[in-house]
Amino acid sequence: MKGTHRILLWGVLGIALIFYALPVYVMVINGLKDATSVSLATMWTLPGKLSSGGFAEAWAMLSPNMRNSLVMVIPAALLSSLVGALNGYVFSKWRFRGSEVLFALLLFGFFIPYQAILLPLVRFLQWINLYGTIPGLVLTHVVYGISVTTLIFRNFYINVPNSIVEAATVDGAGVMQTFRKVMLPLSLPAFAVTLIFQFTNIWNDFLFGITVVPNPQSQPITIALNNLSGSFSVDWNVVMAGAVVAALPTALIYLGLGRLFVRGLVSGAVKA
Amino acid sequence: MGGNPPDTWQTHHGAEVQTQYIGPGFTESLHDLYVEEGWYELFTPELLQTVSHDGVPHMVLINLHRSNILWYNKPLLIEHAVRVGETLSYDELFEIADHLQNSGVAALCMGDAGIWANGIMFENTLVGVMGPERYLGLWEGTTAFTDADIRQAITTYSRLLDYLNADHAALSWDQAVDKLLDGGCAFYSMGDWAYGELTQAGMIDHEDFGWVPHPGTENTNILVTDGFTLAKGAPNPEAARNMLRVMGQRAVQQEFNLLKGSICARSDCDRSAFSPYLQWAMDSYNTTVSIPTVVHGSAAPADFRQALNDALTDFVVRRDEEAFAATLAREAKASGFGQ
Amino acid sequence: MPTAAVRLWASRHKALIILVPSLLLTAIFVYGFIGTSFFFSLTNWRTLAVDLSLRDPIWQTYADMMAMPRFQADLRNTVVFTVLFIALAIALGLFLAILLDRQFKGRSFFRSAFLFPYALSFIVTGVVWRWIFNPETGINLFFDMLGINRGLEALGMDPLSPGWTTDPEVILSINQALAALWPGGASFQIEWGIPVALIPVAIAATWQLSGFVMAMYLGGLASIEASVRDAARIDGAGEWRTYRSVIIPMLTPITISTAIILLHVSLKIFDLVFAMSGVGPGFATDVPAIFVFEMMFTAARYNLGTAASIVMLAASCLVIVPYLIHTFKSRE
Numbered sequence: 055m056k057g058t059h060r061i062l063l064w065g066v067l068g069i070a071l072i073f074y075a076l077p078v079y080v081m082v083i084n085g086l087k088d089a090t091s092v093s094l095a096t097m098w099t100l101p102g103k104l105s106s107g108g109f110a111e112a113w114a115m116l117s118p119n120m121r122n123s124l125v126m127v128i129p130a131a132l133l134s135s136l137v138g139a140l141n142g143y144v145f146s147k148w149r150f151r152g153s154e155v156l157f158a159l160l161l162f163g164f165f166i167p168y169q170a171i172l173l174p175l176v177r178f179l180q181w182i183n184l185y186g187t188i189p190g191l192v193l194t195h196v197v198y199g200i201s202v203t204t205l206i207f208r209n210f211y212i213n214v215p216n217s218i219v220e221a222a223t224v225d226g227a228g229v230m231q232t233f234r235k236v237m238l239p240l241s242l243p244a245f246a247v248t249l250i251f252q253f254t255n256i257w258n259d260f261l262f263g264i265t266v267v268p269n270p271q272s273q274p275i276t277i278a279l280n281n282l283s284g285s286f287s288v289d290w291n292v293v294m295a296g297a298v299v300a301a302l303p304t305a306l307i308y309l310g311l312g313r314l315f316v317r318g319l320v321s322g323a324v325k326a
Numbered sequence: 327m328g329g330n331p332p333d334t335w336q337t338h339h340g341a342e343v344q345t346q347y348i349g350p351g352f353t354e355s356l357h358d359l360y361v362e363e364g365w366y367e368l369f370t371p372e373l374l375q376t377v378s379h380d381g382v383p384h385m386v387l388i389n390l391h392r393s394n395i396l397w398y399n400k401p402l403l404i405e406h407a408v409r410v411g412e413t414l415s416y417d418e419l420f421e422i423a424d425h426l427q428n429s430g431v432a433a434l435c436m437g438d439a440g441i442w443a444n445g446i447m448f449e450n451t452l453v454g455v456m457g458p459e460r461y462l463g464l465w466e467g468t469t470a471f472t473d474a475d476i477r478q479a480i481t482t483y484s485r486l487l488d489y490l491n492a493d494h495a496a497l498s499w500d501q502a503v504d505k506l507l508d509g510g511c512a513f514y515s516m517g518d519w520a521y522g523e524l525t526q527a528g529m530i531d532h533e534d535f536g537w538v539p540h541p542g543t544e545n546t547n548i549l550v551t552d553g554f555t556l557a558k559g560a561p562n563p564e565a566a567r568n569m570l571r572v573m574g575q576r577a578v579q580q581e582f583n584l585l586k587g588s589i590c591a592r593s594d595c596d597r598s599a600f601s602p603y604l605q606w607a608m609d610s611y612n613t614t615v616s617i618p619t620v621v622h623g624s625a626a627p628a629d630f631r632q633a634l635n636d637a638l639t640d641f642v643v644r645r646d647e648e649a650f651a652a653t654l655a656r657e658a659k660a661s662g663f664g665q
Numbered sequence: 666m667p668t669a670a671v672r673l674w675a676s677r678h679k680a681l682i683i684l685v686p687s688l689l690l691t692a693i694f695v696y697g698f699i700g701t702s703f704f705f706s707l708t709n710w711r712t713l714a715v716d717l718s719l720r721d722p723i724w725q726t727y728a729d730m731m732a733m734p735r736f737q738a739d740l741r742n743t744v745v746f747t748v749l750f751i752a753l754a755i756a757l758g759l760f761l762a763i764l765l766d767r768q769f770k771g772r773s774f775f776r777s778a779f780l781f782p783y784a785l786s787f788i789v790t791g792v793v794w795r796w797i798f799n800p801e802t803g804i805n806l807f808f809d810m811l812g813i814n815r816g817l818e819a820l821g822m823d824p825l826s827p828g829w830t831t832d833p834e835v836i837l838s839i840n841q842a843l844a845a846l847w848p849g850g851a852s853f854q855i856e857w858g859i860p861v862a863l864i865p866v867a868i869a870a871t872w873q874l875s876g877f878v879m880a881m882y883l884g885g886l887a888s889i890e891a892s893v894r895d896a897a898r899i900d901g902a903g904e905w906r907t908y909r910s911v912i913i914p915m916l917t918p919i920t921i922s923t924a925i926i927l928l929h930v931s932l933k934i935f936d937l938v939f940a941m942s943g944v945g946p947g948f949a950t951d952v953p954a955i956f957v958f959e960m961m962f963t964a965a966r967y968n969l970g971t972a973a974s975i976v977m978l979a980a981s982c983l984v985i986v987p988y989l990i991h992t993f994k995s996r997e
Contacts, residue, residue: 349714
């Protein structure tokens, strides 16, 4: 590439970078200010002195909810991935008449606006005594996660040669045995993708969290963060620091496992 | 919606607690607690009635707010040679507002990023124009929602909207209090929870700010309360009962209300312990008619409150008085009022 | 010992059993609940006390809803937001993908930076965008700092200070045109046009998802073989022309998939608006998802809330069902 071209390219990308970095900048610098120096009027200026700003308080206020989120997201991501792997295995290697239709019916659940199931969901969770609880949220996220994890695993397993499964069957291995012995060892990359995808989605969820769990002590971190900024006499440095704290787990996963993250989100897109 | 409610929770008196919690059977009777603590004598019969179902109380009230106050920035008015007496009529208010507007000052403060703040001004104006009896009639079925007074109130309210600070939609109700004390606007029709904000900012009664009843509501106290109920099937009923006992104690109510900027729900708090405004509020509570608020859920159930909020959100921008009146009448009918 | 065929038959049945829990859960949680929501929307249930008697006439809740200025505004906002957001996100995502479609130092850094917002929740970013678009102190200060306003004032014009999410104005209204086309058009209670307040919301959503669009396109660009570009170059096409007439048309399937996904995001957008602007002045930024939420959880008007959610579902189905059918047909 010619020098002038490269400078032009860097210039344009640099301008784009300002746009993408702007909210992160606002979040971090205002989180680092103390309560007296944070205000809308000085939102663009750097903190005057170095301090932990609102982070200590944000952490104190949000860490119980952070724990709730972890307790919710880890089992939910694991369970929905495991169920998705089993389903994807059947839909790709044990196809039967009508299996494609069933798959499409299952996949439909990924695309519905969840508002359309919200009220019955809440009533149902009340009925089975899981309303207002983290296990209730785990169940919700697992059930509505199945469709996309099934999709990801099915697309992954389709590229595994059928001959491997057939060979195992001829050797006398049953359906589950074949899954355990042959498919599971191959599935690590797909698990990584679904786990990251589900972790991000469930961590960032707001709608289920706010409707299924009304008690502030049991709410996930996204709802707690929103409550911080919704209450009277808001300490904005705490809100901004809280936003950073709430974003940290998914941001770290993204920075650490970026390539898998990209693959995850592209597989979330239904591919023809 | 809770199937697993907490042991006790905070709510407002009137329709909110009666239709949302007591009626569907989410709460326990507190009769024995009232007898033990002697509360039947310490809360006025009017208050008791608003927290009771079939004559049995289900809630302990901790404080009383007055929703219909017109706060003003005193130095700002002095600067513009405006004097305000004990009360203010709409004519006087509009005259002052024009005068201020001509000097480039927004006469009325508003922070309606949450629309309910504008709801307070509307409700205050509705009561101010109709008077408390006819307003109560709306909820009791003796005043029609097509009443000409409602149209009159809407017209007056619409005029008030002409004087708002330009950035009202960007501000929350408490940021509008800040604007008032910074001199960015002159009057604010708001409940006395604004008083808590003013005192916290170090403002002094009668010096930095003053107050009059919202025009036309001199003899009316639009009441907003906070109180607690006991959940039916509470996991720890004894602990919850003990908490309610504490909430009802005189010393606790006195301490709490000194901080919150409201008056005690009990009638035996020590008047001299309170600030000038709160003493004024206690006296006015004892000499005026208390009526329930829609905005805070005491007069009408949640569905009508939402409908009113939505109608206001639309009206504040579109200013179609006909449509506003028609919507109110239709929604009131749908919620079972005015029949 | 059973024959291989019998074993295979038995295995197939076992395989089906694996699916049963998921199918059952989907039957209840997706189809059963949708049916229940639909049923609720036809009842008289509008307070906390459950009332499952059917309304008379049965569609009255839907009729009431369609007559509400708020819901009309929500429908308008969904259309406007969808168009703005998809156009902005695809344009920006494609532009960035093309810029990054070459080898140079810093390429992977920029790619990571542009995709980063996708990892964050709408609630986190909504809070920050609310600050950035605060008319008094947010991004408007830049118009002062950069001297734009001084320039405007020197030219005798008003300084630039948009109200962003607090601006109730609706521009480019087509009400008169609608009224001319169709007599019923005059009865609309809202302005059909572009609510100014929605523009910042679309910008924030674009910020969040344009990196995703870029990643989709980069995936597509990587699969275009070098020979195609070479052929275009031999034909004497410049770089810009190669993209415009050869490569972008080849990316059409990706554009369609991406647009469908973005559409799906925009039809149910909730968290971002909830955290950033709420319903907005005169419902300028209200969306059906917030309407549903408020009707269900603050107003307890369950029939109205579920009716609106069924309309949301129907709108999604209009897009998703043909897409799914097409996808599965083309595979067989």
